[in-house]
Amino acid sequence: MTDTHNGKSSRRSWLASVLMGVGLLASYGTLAGQTLSFLLPTGLAKRKRRIFVGPVEAFPTDAVRPIRDLEGNEVLVKRTKDGFQAFSSTCPHLGCKVRWEADETRFFCPCHNGVFNADGVAISGPPADAGQSLYPAPLFVDDKNQVVYLEVDVPR
Secondary structure: OOOOOOOHHHHHHHHHHHHHHHHHHHHHHHHHHHHHHHHOOOOOOOOEEEEEEEEHHHOOOOEEEEEEOOOOOEEEEEEEOOEEEEEEOEOOOOOOEOEEEOOOOEEEEOOOOEEEOOOOEEEEOHHHHOOOEOOEOOEEEEOOOOEEEEEEEOOO
């Protein structure tokens, strides 16, 4: 026989119901998460890969050397005494090819006379008016082996 006058039984049954509900929610939530991870493709995030660009000594200091990524796009690799930088050779204004002008220490786009400083920031012409800069390309320098890698998205 249950003693319902002092309320202990009703408190116990209420607590048991709450704990059972929390347990069921946690179980169903875990099941839903596992189901979604099974059904959704695993490669939603872009995969990256490092491709060999060359030994460090192949890049003279204070010079720019063009290389190609996996899709054939030209990337301009610049080495200074402080390290390496890389930029897309495509002008962000209209997609023309940018070239390095060593005597002026700048990148130049001949389509509309767009000028970028040595750090890829537009300083005159339509790219400067639009606040655009050259797109950076991620480089990795392996100091131990003295080689340079370009980090690219893996094509699917």
